[in-house]
Amino acid sequence: MPAPDIHLLSVGTALPGPPVDNATLVRRLKVPAVWEQWIDTFIGTHNRHFAVDLETGAVHTTLTDLGVSASTRALAAAGLDSGDIDFIVLGTASPEMLMPTTVNMIADRLGIDNVPTYQLQSGCTGAIQALDVAQAMLTAGPARTALVIGADSCAKHIDLSLNFESMQPSEQVNGVLFGDGAGAAVLSTRPARNSAVIRQVYLRLVGMNREPGQSIEWYGRADRNSDRPAVSEDYKAIEESVPKMAVEVLHEVLDHLDWDESDVDYLLPPQLSGRMTARIRDALELPRAQEVSCVAETGNTGNALPFLQLERALPRMSAGDRALAIAIESSKWIKAGIALEKV
């Protein structure tokens, strides 16, 4: 028996609170007004959503809330309910707690029980890692329908009492790159009207002997007074490496599928920032493909990003259309891609 096709049936997403524009962000971080123009020009991200109220610092939307909202929408769009789900995979870099895992708190709220669940600790390629795990499980059987979620929240990292102006650039940049959000997809071995087939999931760690491009710490009881920076970026290394890595993903996926550049109808490029996404899109040289991006309006939402892009792309695709999403993880350097075809 040949392996079954795995179908992406539906996507749902959730963003917390109202959009926060650069003027509001700059005012709240208490940095000079000129930063607004700097973020617009050099980062290229205009809005993002936060799970935290920027006035009070209170968390108004938990990661579980975001995951439940996105999942509920994905299930409704697929015409399924919680009893139809055979297992759940969540990818996140920012779990609410170490234990219980957030995937299990989301399952509880969705009324999904007596199934396996998996939570991946993952960054910007996490959505594709989660889709990869789900695809393998569905291919191996006997599970037939999966809920796959990607979600991130900066809530525990947003310390509004800090002086942003005096930080190192490697820390400052984090204040303006990220946003909070969640996405979810329903995958199944059974096709549905308007579903797309997953043609390949591509994933490669290529971090050997390379310094991490991004580090995010957690503190425990014993080391919470540590001076280690919480989040830091080597933005220069990221700018230099990510476009090259994205081009490698493109060619490796096309070669594997025996597609050529003109076969890609929709390109879902990496979404580090508005400006980086534009540079990567240009490096990919796919003039025929329509770009589907969201980062300028959502910020970099980590594990949620490819779902936000897929939600925009799927309704635009006609039978036979092909889409390629590319994601790059800079922490220890991972290349990832997913190729879809509407059938």
Added chain:
Amino acid sequence: MPAPDIHLLSVGTALPGPPVDNATLVRRLKVPAVWEQWIDTFIGTHNRHFAVDLETGAVHTTLTDLGVSASTRALAAAGLDSGDIDFIVLGTASPEMLMPTTVNMIADRLGIDNVPTYQLQSGCTGAIQALDVAQAMLTAGPARTALVIGADSCAKHIDLSLNFESMQPSEQVNGVLFGDGAGAAVLSTRPARNSAVIRQVYLRLVGMNREPGQSIEWYGRADRNSDRPAVSEDYKAIEESVPKMAVEVLHEVLDHLDWDESDVDYLLPPQLSGRMTARIRDALELPRAQEVSCVAETGNTGNALPFLQLERALPRMSAGDRALAIAIESSKWIKAGIALEKV
């Protein structure tokens, strides 16, 4: 083509530093000497290993170090090297950082590159979750050989400046239950001399509408001065639920495989504590099965535990022998088991 058998080729483990006995632990936690007898009698764990020097508080062995040591031993025992590994799965409740993931730091040190890697955020059923993901990937193909790791370290939670005597019992108990360690296994679609075939991996979240039995927090930059306890246990709920859940796993796995109680030659029961393990073993009523436990000498090492048990069980198994490992996760209540047969 029928699905290939998945073979467990080898296991390797690593424990940091010398064993710490109850007398030493009680002295270091500055609690009354009577605790030594209390731990012996009511917990039943006599030794554990710590990644932290109990005199200075310094970390002498990182989680990456532990994972690398266990993996190196597992690879050597399988007669394979890093180039033979098609992907890696790590399960841990205590990642070194949020990003980069520990699995990728381990891969770097092992010289494994250009492959997919996955890190599960997981507790006491994490080893079985990681084996489950690996089994699905190997069954789905094209990957043929996997490195699967389970590792945990309490380093960030061991704050020796705290006054243990004044804590709530829900926090105190954590000081005496856990130990640090790692285990690794090589799985392959190709058999080897002395390998065991995985007959079933069983995994079910059963947490709906139940309060978590265990919680482990992490603190970020913004909330690190929070008063929330870092680690807490509802030991009473655990004592009540875990034996029942273990019996359910036993019967569900036996039913699925059409094995009966007398077919189980080796039982690898849950390892919460020496005393709990004895209670669970009695509840399972498998008088013919030889018990393989380690908790009295290693403490509860979380994601490492089933590997520590498998390392002890495999050399004792003869062709045709069957083993069943059971693990229960109390944070949001997960039942897990893995059944093996020596061929």
